[in-house]
Structures are given as C-alpha cells and as structure tokens.
Amino acid sequence: MASASALTVRDLHVVLRNGDSFVPLVKGVSFAVGEGEILGLIGQSGCGKSVTCLSLLDLLPTNLSRTQGEIWLQGRLISGLASSALRPYRGRDAAMILQNPMSCFNPIATVRSHFAETLSSHGLGKSNGFMQQAEESLAEVGFPNPNEILGLYPFQMSGGMLQRVMVSLALCLHAPFLIADEPTTDLDVLSQAKILDLLRVLQQKRKMGILLVTHDLGVIARLAGTVAVMEQGEIVETGPVNRIFSEPRHPFTKMLLEAHFGLYQAVSSLPQVKEALHKR
Amino acid sequence: MNVLELRTIDKSYPRGGWFGNRDRVRVLKKVSLSLGDGACLGLLGRSGSGKSTLSRIALGLEPPDSGQILFQGKDLTGLNRRERFLARKDLQVVFQNSLGSVNPRMTAGEVVAEPISNFESVTKSELRSRVGRLLEMVGLQASDAKKLPHQFSGGQLQRVCIARAIALKPRVVILDEAVSSLDMIVQAKILDLLAGLRRELGTSYLLISHDIRIILRMADSLAVLHEGEIVGYAEHMEEAGAIQHPVFNALMDAVLNPLPEG
Numbered sequence: 001m002a003s004a005s006a007l008t009v010r011d012l013h014v015v016l017r018n019g020d021s022f023v024p025l026v027k028g029v030s031f032a033v034g035e036g037e038i039l040g041l042i043g044q045s046g047c048g049k050s051v052t053c054l055s056l057l058d059l060l061p062t063n064l065s066r067t068q069g070e071i072w073l074q075g076r077l078i079s080g081l082a083s084s085a086l087r088p089y090r091g092r093d094a095a096m097i098l099q100n101p102m103s104c105f106n107p108i109a110t111v112r113s114h115f116a117e118t119l120s121s122h123g124l125g126k127s128n129g130f131m132q133q134a135e136e137s138l139a140e141v142g143f144p145n146p147n148e149i150l151g152l153y154p155f156q157m158s159g160g161m162l163q164r165v166m167v168s169l170a171l172c173l174h175a176p177f178l179i180a181d182e183p184t185t186d187l188d189v190l191s192q193a194k195i196l197d198l199l200r201v202l203q204q205k206r207k208m209g210i211l212l213v214t215h216d217l218g219v220i221a222r223l224a225g226t227v228a229v230m231e232q233g234e235i236v237e238t239g240p241v242n243r244i245f246s247e248p249r250h251p252f253t254k255m256l257l258e259a260h261f262g263l264y265q266a267v268s269s270l271p272q273v274k275e276a277l278h279k280r
Numbered sequence: 281m282n283v284l285e286l287r288t289i290d291k292s293y294p295r296g297g298w299f300g301n302r303d304r305v306r307v308l309k310k311v312s313l314s315l316g317d318g319a320c321l322g323l324l325g326r327s328g329s330g331k332s333t334l335s336r337i338a339l340g341l342e343p344p345d346s347g348q349i350l351f352q353g354k355d356l357t358g359l360n361r362r363e364r365f366l367a368r369k370d371l372q373v374v375f376q377n378s379l380g381s382v383n384p385r386m387t388a389g390e391v392v393a394e395p396i397s398n399f400e401s402v403t404k405s406e407l408r409s410r411v412g413r414l415l416e417m418v419g420l421q422a423s424d425a426k427k428l429p430h431q432f433s434g435g436q437l438q439r440v441c442i443a444r445a446i447a448l449k450p451r452v453v454i455l456d457e458a459v460s461s462l463d464m465i466v467q468a469k470i471l472d473l474l475a476g477l478r479r480e481l482g483t484s485y486l487l488i489s490h491d492i493r494i495i496l497r498m499a500d501s502l503a504v505l506h507e508g509e510i511v512g513y514a515e516h517m518e519e520a521g522a523i524q525h526p527v528f529n530a531l532m533d534a535v536l537n538p539l540p541e542g
Contacts, residue, residue: 044463045435159327185461188327188490189534215435215463218536241540259464264538266496271521272532273492 005032005072006177006209007056007094012069014048014055025051025064027233033226035176036207038199040224040241042214042256048233049213053181056211057090058083074176092122095170099182101162105154111138111165112150118169137172138165141198160191167198174206181213196222217260221245229253282350283484284315284338284371284452289347291333291508307333308344308508315452318482322499324492324531330508331488332376335456338486339373340364352451369399372445376457378437382429388415388440389425395447414443419469435462442470446477454486459494471498492535504528 014026026048033039043049055066056073058081071079073093078086090096098104105114115134124130131150138146141164154162163183170178180199184192200223203210212224220227220241227244229237229252237250248254267273291308307330315321325331336342338349340356349356351367359367372395375381382391392411396402402410412422418439429437438461445453455474459467475498477483487499495502502520504512504527512523 044465046433189492189531189536190326190490192536193534216536217464218538221537221540224540245540255465259468261538262468263464263493263497266517267493267535269518270492270496270532272523272529273535276533276535277537 004034006035006037006074007211008032008070008072009052009056010070010072012052012055012071013067014051014060014064015067017063017065025233026055029069029230029233029235031228031235031238033177033209033211035209036203037226038203038210038212038224040212040214040220040227041230042217042220042227043230045215047230049215049230050181052230053096053179053211053213056179057094057096058086059090059096088122091118091170091175092173093175094177094179095173095175096179097163097166097170097181097183099185101159101166101186102154104166105162107154109153110150111152111154114165114169115150115172118172122173124173133172137168140171140202141165141168142194143168158191160187160194163187163191163195164198167195167202171202175208176206177209177211178203179211179213182215183212184219185214185216192219199223217245217256229256281317281353282314283317283352284486285348285350286311286313286334286338287348287350288312289334289337289349290345291330291337291342292345306508308337311347311505311508311510313486313503313510315484315486317451318478318484319501320478320485320487320499322495322502323486323488323505324490324495324502324528325488325505326490326527326531329505331490331505332456334505335373335454335486335488338454339371340367369395369448370451371454372448372450372452373454373456374438374441374445374458376461378434378441378461379429381441382437384429386429387425388420388427388429388432388437391429391440392425392443392447395444399448410447411443414447415440417446417473418443419466435466438462439466439470442473446483449477449481450483452484452486454488456488457490460489460491467494474498490531492531504531 010030012026012029016023016025029052031039041049054060056071069079070077078089119130134150135146138149143149184195202208214220224241227239227241228235231252237253244253248257289308289311292304292306295303295305311334323331337344343357351371389411392414393407396407396410411425415422415424420436420439459470462470487495489495500517502514502517503510504523504525506527511525512528514520514523
C-alpha cells in the first residue's frame with residue numbers, strides 16, 4: 001500500500017503540552033493519498049486539520065508534539081527522522097502552501113530572493129540556471145511577465161497574486177506531493193477560482209498527489225477525488241467525493257452538508273448564478 | 281428612515297514616491313449608499329474594490345475627502361468628542377482579520393467586557409455573567425473567557441470579535457468580511473445569530489463580502505462596488521438579476537458548484 005500511495009499516515013497522534021498536562025489534538029488519524037490523487041480534508045476550525053498538516057513535515061510549534069504515528073512519503077518512512085534529517089524532504093519531496101499569503105513572505109525581500117532562498121537551501125542556488133528555473137515556475141502559474149514579478153516585493157502584489165507566487169515557489173522544486181492548507185480561504189472568489197484551476201492543471205500535468213485542507217465543501221466539490229471528514233481530532237468518515245455528497249453516513253458529515261447546501265438556498269434565485277452553475 | 285447614509289463619498293490615497301510628486305489613487309468615487317433601519321445591505325466587490333475603505337469611512341475611522349456620513353440623521357464628521365463617543369456605542373464593526381482586531385495581551389473575557397464597562401456601570405459579577413452569556417451566544421463557552429487570543433483558532437477568535445460587537449446591542453453593525461473565513465457550520469450559526477438579533481432588536485447590518493452566497497443568505501438589498509464605484513444596485517434582492525455589469529457577472533460565474541462535477 002505504501003508503494004502505490006504518495007502519502008500514507010497511520011495512527012497519528014499530536015498533543016498540546018500545557019504545563020504538566022497534555023491535551024490531545026489529533027487522536028489516531030489515518031489516511032492515504034494516492035499518486036496523482038487529491039484528498040480533501042474537511043472539518044471545522046480548530047478540529048486539528050492544520051496541526052495534522054504541520055506534523056507531517058515536523059513543522060509543529062514547540063508546545064505541540066507528535067507522540068505516535070507513522071508517516072510514509074513516497075514509500076519512505078519519514079516519521080522517525082530528526083528534524084534536520086527532514087530538511088531535504090521539505091519542498092523537494094513534499095511542498096506546502098499555507099492560508100495567509102501575506103504572512104508567509106518576508107516583507108522586505110523580493111520574490112527573487114525568496115526563490116534564491118528556496119533553491120539554494122536545496123543546493124541549487126549557485127547554478128547559473130536557477131533564475132531561469134524561477135521564471136519557468138512563475139510562468140507555469142500564469143504570470144505573463146515572470147521577470148518583472150521577480151523584482152517585486154510582497155506588498156506590491158494583491159493577495160491572489162501572492163498566493164500564485166506561493167504556489168510557484170512551493171512547486172519550483174517539482175515536488176511530487178503538495179500539502180495545501182486552506183489555499184484559497186483569504187482570497188476573493190475570482191482569485192479563488194484561478195488558484196483552484198491552477199492546482200487542478202498542475203496536478204494533472206505532473207501527476208501530483210495533493211492533500212487539500214479546507215472548510216469549504218464547494219472547494220472539495222471542485223477539486224477533490226476523495227474526502228476525509230475530520231471532527232475534533234478524529235477522521236469520522238472517508239469516501240469518494242460523490243458518495244460523500246450523495247449519501248453521507250456520519251452525523252457530522254450530514255451536518256456539514258446541511259450547512260453547505262443552506263448557503264446555496266438563495267443562490268439559485270439569481271439567474272446569473274443559476275446560469276453559471278448550469279453551464280458547468 | 282435611514283440609520284446610516286453615505287452621500288457622494290470621495291477618497292484617495294497617495295501612492296509611490298517617498299519624496300515629493302506622489303500621485304493619488306482614487307479609491308472611492310462619489311459613492312452613495314443608504315442603510316435603512318433594521319435592514320441589511322450587502323456590499324459585493326472584489327478585493328481591492330474599496331470595500332474596506334468604505335467601511336472605515338462609514339465608521340468614522342477615516343475622514344472622506346468629500347461627502348457626508350449621516351448616522352441616525354447626524355453628520356458623523358461634524359460631531360464633537362462626546363457625541364462621537366456615544367455614536368460608537370450604536371455603530372459597531374467586525375473586521376476580517378480577527379487576530380489584528382484584538383489586543384494580544386487581553387483575555388477573551390476582557391475583550392468582550394471592554395465595550396460594556398466603557399458605556400455602562402455594572403458590577404463585576406454581572407459583567408462576568410454577561411460576558412459568559414455573550415460567549416455562549418456565539419457558540420463558545422463561558423470558560424473561554426480566560427483564554428488569550430493566540431489560544432483560539434481563527435474562527436473561534438472571530439466569534440469573540442462578534443460577541444464584542446453585539447455586546448451593547450448596537451443599531452448598526454458593519455460586517456467587513458466577518459464570516460468569510462469561518463467554517464461552514466459556524467458560519468451558518470453566526471448568520472442565524474445575526475438574523476435573530478435583527479429580528480429581536482432591529483439591528484441593521486452593512487454586510488461586506490466578495491461571496492454572493494453569504495450576501496444572498498442574509499441581505500435584502502445589494503450594491504456592487506468595483507474600482508471605487510457603485511456599478512450595480514438592487515433595492516430588493518429579487519431585482520438583483522437585472523444587474524448587468526461584467527464584474528458582477530464574473531463574480532457570479534466564480535461561485536463554486538455545490539455538487540461535485542461529473
């Protein structure tokens with residue numbers, strides 16, 4: 001099983017250390033993402049989605065720790081590795097994009113220096129072609145003028161542009177696996193549509209596996225093939241996206257869907273939306 | 281009667297150049313809007329369309345270059361300190377960035393209690409129980425009052441901000457992308473809660489969002505803002521279908537499908 005899947009997580013436990021007491025945040029989570037597959041992880045805020053993501057590459061803040069669990073990335077067991085031994089994996093074997101693009105960039109560094117940092121930390125920064133690689137990566141996410149973008153500072157770009165830069169930074173090392181934690185939550189709907197389409201295209205082109213974390217079932221419906229539903233640190237239901245939407249089994253999944261469809265109740269009263277939804 | 285009215289608001293900011301010759305960007309161009317008593321007006325626009333500038337001006341946090349802001353019939357810009365202080369009791373706001381809207385060194389309880397002790401004299405125990413009730417209203421627990429902002433998730437902290445905004449039962453609440461980052465269950469709960477307050481107390485809302493799903497769920501009229509101009513308006517939501525503007529259509533086009541494709 002581990003060989004066919006891009007990422008396999010077994011019985012993952014994460015706790016919060018609060019003085020002498022331990023608060024369990026992730027309680028025995030298991031899932032697998034196949035190569036070229038998109039697994040949507042959905043749940044309420046505070047349910048442990050982001051903590052699960054961060055623990056995969058050992059990026060947890062110091063007061064949290066993984067106490068148990070196996071993590072297989074591309075068939076290799078990485079859960080036993082020390083943080084320093086994991087460094088080469090980050091970005092090269094599994095890339096990550098996060099929710100808030102504004103706080104993920106160094107405000108006083110240009111896009112060029114961000115690329116330089118990423119590439120050089122994987123031993124690629126010194127080669128002559130590295131800026132070319134950066135430009136190709138930016139062109140891939142839809143910038144017609146990558147050379148100009150390289151000279152910009154984060155504050156000179158909109159949230160949607162920054163998020164596309166983040167995607168291109170994350171993917172410039174051609175990682176076969178991507179962890180996308182709420183990649184479109186802070187963006188407006190037009191930028192969101194652009195990023196989602198981009199992820200879809202890249203996933204198909206590169207046969208990339210994606211762990212897509214979101215709280216919006218609309219995003220799941222658009223992209224995911226399989227869905228894992230998380231509630232209070234546990235995965236309560238997993239299944240193909242069509243089955244989850246048509247016949248949810250767990251009460252929590254039903255609650256999510258009810259809230260989701262509730263949001264659309266009034267939408268179909270607008271002819272413009274009705275038309276747009278009908279077209280697809 | 282209109283509880284909040286904006287009349288031909290103009291606003292521009294300087295751009296670029298640290299010294300001299302800075303050109304100005306016009307972010308709002310002759311914007312007029314009115315919010316009826318007990319009504320909910322949805323303001324739809326892309327990021328960068330001027331929505332948040334408009335909300336800061338409506339709150340009196342920033343002066344417009346020209347134009348008038350009438351709150352309960354009085355011009356906000358002409359008020360003296362005392363009157364402005366009283367107006368704030370009735371005009372509250374919830375911003376999108378919850379972490380940036382609270383003092384990181386105050387507990388959630390202190391955050392919610394602040395407006396109450398600013399405007400009313402209440403005993404400590406009464407204050408504590410009111411804060412507890414408010415936190416429970418937004419789906420948190422009374423015991424969460426002891427927590428600091430960084431101990432909450434984004435969605436939980438946003439609910440603390442909502443509890444603070446409704447603590448004094450204000451006349452108008454400006455919701456600036458206040459629910460867009462919440463998960464769907466909480467979002468539905470908060471929208472129901474806000475609708476309930478509106479029924480009970482007649483609170484009016486200016487609901488600012490880029491997501492038509494949220495606006496349709498709650499608002500009864502709609503204004504579309506694009507590059508600082510109102511490019512579409514519908515007094516009643518049923519008339520929104522008649523709005524014809526490329527940006528409005530693009531925003532409608534981008535609405536996610538409720539069901540998986542294929």
